[in-house]
Amino acid sequence: MKHVIAGLAATAVVLSLGACSAESPDSGSWTILAYSIADTDLEPYMMDDLDEMGAAGGQDGLDIVALVDRAADYGDDEVLGLEGWEGAKYLHVVENGADDLEDLGDVNTGDPQVLADFIARGVADYPADNYALVISDHGASWPGVGGDESSDYDTLTLAEIDEGVGAGLAEAGVDRLGLLGFDACLMATYEVASTLAPHADRLLASQELEPGHGWDYSVLAGLGAVDVDTLGSTLIDGFAAQAEDEETSTEITLSLVDLTGMAAVDAAVADFSGQLVDRVAGVAPTVGRTLAQTLGFGRSPDPESDSFMTDLGILAGEIGVDALDVSDAADSLVRSINDVVVDKVDGQATRGATGLSIYFPPTVDYYQDAYAAAAPETGWAEFLTAYYGAGAAISDADRPGVVGDAEIVFEDGGVTIRGAFDVAVANVAETYIRYGKLAGDGTITYLGQEEAAIAEDGTAEGWFDLTTLEITDGEDAAPAYLELARDEEEGVITFDVPMTYYPPGSDEYTDVVLTITLDEDWNVIGETYYSYNADLQTYGELTTDPAGVIFPQVLTVSPDGSEEWTGTSDTGLWADLPALQYEFPTLASGTTLQLELWVVDFGGNAASVSSVVTLP
Numbered sequence: 001m002k003h004v005i006a007g008l009a010a011t012a013v014v015l016s017l018g019a020c021s022a023e024s025p026d027s028g029s030w031t032i033l034a035y036s037i038a039d040t041d042l043e044p045y046m047m048d049d050l051d052e053m054g055a056a057g058g059q060d061g062l063d064i065v066a067l068v069d070r071a072a073d074y075g076d077d078e079v080l081g082l083e084g085w086e087g088a089k090y091l092h093v094v095e096n097g098a099d100d101l102e103d104l105g106d107v108n109t110g111d112p113q114v115l116a117d118f119i120a121r122g123v124a125d126y127p128a129d130n131y132a133l134v135i136s137d138h139g140a141s142w143p144g145v146g147g148d149e150s151s152d153y154d155t156l157t158l159a160e161i162d163e164g165v166g167a168g169l170a171e172a173g174v175d176r177l178g179l180l181g182f183d184a185c186l187m188a189t190y191e192v193a194s195t196l197a198p199h200a201d202r203l204l205a206s207q208e209l210e211p212g213h214g215w216d217y218s219v220l221a222g223l224g225a226v227d228v229d230t231l232g233s234t235l236i237d238g239f240a241a242q243a244e245d246e247e248t249s250t251e252i253t254l255s256l257v258d259l260t261g262m263a264a265v266d267a268a269v270a271d272f273s274g275q276l277v278d279r280v281a282g283v284a285p286t287v288g289r290t291l292a293q294t295l296g297f298g299r300s301p302d303p304e305s306d307s308f309m310t311d312l313g314i315l316a317g318e319i320g321v322d323a324l325d326v327s328d329a330a331d332s333l334v335r336s337i338n339d340v341v342v343d344k345v346d347g348q349a350t351r352g353a354t355g356l357s358i359y360f361p362p363t364v365d366y367y368q369d370a371y372a373a374a375a376p377e378t379g380w381a382e383f384l385t386a387y388y389g390a391g392a393a394i395s396d397a398d399r400p401g402v403v404g405d406a407e408i409v410f411e412d413g414g415v416t417i418r419g420a421f422d423v424a425v426a427n428v429a430e431t432y433i434r435y436g437k438l439a440g441d442g443t444i445t446y447l448g449q450e451e452a453a454i455a456e457d458g459t460a461e462g463w464f465d466l467t468t469l470e471i472t473d474g475e476d477a478a479p480a481y482l483e484l485a486r487d488e489e490e491g492v493i494t495f496d497v498p499m500t501y502y503p504p505g506s507d508e509y510t511d512v513v514l515t516i517t518l519d520e521d522w523n524v525i526g527e528t529y530y531s532y533n534a535d536l537q538t539y540g541e542l543t544t545d546p547a548g549v550i551f552p553q554v555l556t557v558s559p560d561g562s563e564e565w566t567g568t569s570d571t572g573l574w575a576d577l578p579a580l581q582y583e584f585p586t587l588a589s590g591t592t593l594q595l596e597l598w599v600v601d602f603g604g605n606a607a608s609v610s611s612v613v614t615l616p
Contacts, residue, residue, distance in 0.1 A: 028129025058095030110154025112164030119168025139184030212541030250526030273379030288602025313354025391603025400607035419609035433462030480552035
C-alpha cells in the first residue's frame with residue numbers, strides 16, 4: 001500500500017520566508033523541509049547529506065524536518081543514529097541525530113500530492129518565520145527530477161513540481177517560499193525559474209551536472225537568524241569549499257536567483273525570441289555559430305545522452321555582438337539575468353557561467369516535442385521552430401560541398417589535414433576533425449573529435465597530435481573515445497568520455513559520461529563519473545560496486561555506413577573508480593588512421609574530406 005502524508009517534496013531545495021513576499025522579514029527562525037528521494041543509486045550521498053544536517057540540528061531558530069525514502073539495493077547504513085531502513089520515514093533532525101516521527105512505508109516520491117503533503121505537514125508541525133524545502137536526487141533540467149525506483153522510476157516533471165509546491169503552500173497557508181533550490185543536476189534553467197517563480201523568492205540550483213556530494217549542510221550550524229540571501233550564499237560557499245576538498249571543483253556551478261525579478265527576464269526572453277523569429281533567415285547563421293561555441297551543460301559525445309542545455313546569458317550576449325539588429329534585445333536579456341542572479345560560483349572549466357541555462361538542441365533531429373508543453377509561454381519554443389525551419393530552407397547551392405581532396409602534412413609532432421569547401425562560410429556553425437583506426441574490413445573505430453577552423457575562402461584545417469586516451473585499472477587497459485575542448489583563456493582541456501557500467505553479475509547496464517579536466521600540461525585536475533538514465537533523461541554522480549565492470553565506449557562505423565557506440569574491451573575494467581588511471585599514448589608507427597575534416601552548417605548539413613594515412 002502506498003502512503004500519502006501531509007506535505008511531501010521531490011528533487012529540489014526550497015528555502016522559504018514563511019508566508020513570504022517582498023514584505024517578508026529580513027531574518028528570523030527557519031524550518032528546513034528536506035525531501036530526499038533516496039530510493040535511487042544516489043542513496044549513499046544523500047545519507048551523508050542527512051548526517052551533515054545533523055551537525056546543524058537542534059539549534060535555536062532552526063528546525064530541520066526530513067522525508068527520507070530509502071531503497072533496498074544501495075545500502076542500509078545507519079544515519080542520524082537510526083538503523084538502516086527500507087521505504088520512507090518522516091524525521092525531525094536534532095543535534096547529530098533524529099526523532100523518528102513516523103514510518104511511512106512505501107511512498108511514491110514522484111507523486112506531486114506527496115510533495116504537497118510534505119510541505120503542508122512540515123509547516124504545520126514546525127511553524128517558523130521562514131521555511132526551507134530541500135529536495136535531492138537526479139536532475140534533468142526542464143523534464144524534471146527524481147526517479148523513485150520502487151515506484152517504476154516515477155519522476156516529478158516540472159509541471160508536477162509546480163503543482164505540488166503550489167498545492168502544498170496553499171494547504172499550509174504560506175503565500176511564497178523564500179528560496180527554492182535543487183540539490184540535483186542541471187536545474188538552474190530559465191524554464192525552471194520562470195515556471196516556479198510564483199512560488200518562491202529565490203532559486204538555488206546548478207546549471208551543470210552536480211557532484212554526488214552535493215551541498216554541505218553542515219554550514220547551517222550556528223548560522224543564526226539570517227535573511228534568505230545570506231542563507232543562499234552560505235550554502236553556495238559551503239558547496240564550493242566541499243567541492244574543493246573532494247577535488248570536484250573544476251566543473252561546478254551553483255547560482256542563487258531572485259525569482260521576484262523573473263517577470264523582467266520573461267519580458268526580455270519574449271522580446272529577444274520575437275526579434276529572432278522576425279529576423280530568423282538573417283540571424284540564424286549567427287545563432288548557429290554562437291551556439292556551437294557557447295558553454296553547455298550535461299554534454300556527451302553521444303547526442304542521445306546530451307542534455308542540450310546552454311548558458312542563456314552567454315548565448316544572448318554573443319549573438320548580440322554579431323547580430324546588431326537584435327543587440328538591444330540581447331543586451332536587455334543579459335542585463336535582466338545579471339540583475340536576478342544574486343550570487344553564484346563556477347569552476348575552472350565552467351568559468352563565466354551566468355546562472356541560468358536554456359534548452360537549445362543544434363538541429364531538429366535532437367529536439368523533443370515534449371518541450372513545447374514544458375517551455376514558458378515567452379516565445380523560445382517558437383523561436384526554435386523558426387530556427388530549424390531556416391536551417392531546412394538552406395538552398396542546395398549554399399549547403400557544404402567539397403572542392404578537391406584532403407591535404408595531409410605530418411608536422412609539429414602530429415598530423416594536419418586541410419581541405420577546401422564550396423560552402424556559404426557565413427552559414428558554418430562547426431568545423432572539426434575526427435580520427436579513428438581503420439580495420440582491414442573497412443570498419444572504422446573512431447577514437448576522438450576535436451575543433452578545427454575554417455577561413456573566409458572556405459579552406460579548413462585541423463591538427464591531431466596522434467595521442468589518444470587509454471584507461472587502465474592496473475590489470476587491463478582499454479582505449480576510450482574523447483570529445484576534446486580547449487579553453488585557452490582558462491588554460492584547461494576538457495574531455496567528455498562515453499562509457500557503460502555493469503553491476504556485478506548483471507546484464508543490465510547504466511550509461512555513463514566521464515568528464516575529465518586537465519591543465520595545459522595535461523595533468524588531470526578534475527574527474528567525475530555521471531550516470532545517465534535515457535528513459536528519464538536524468539543525471540547523477542555514478543555509484544559503483546568495485547566488483548562491477550566499466551566499459552569505455554568508442555564510435556564504430558561499419559563499411560555500410562551504420563554507426564554504433566561499442567565497448568572497447570571484451571572484459572572491461574574493474575569499476576573501482578578512484579583506482580582508474582588515464583594515459584595518453586601516442587599511436588604506434590604503422591597504424592592505419594582514418595582522418596576526417598568536417599564542416600557543418602547551422603541546418604545540420606555537412607560535408608567532409610578524409611584521408612587514410614599510415615603513421616610513420
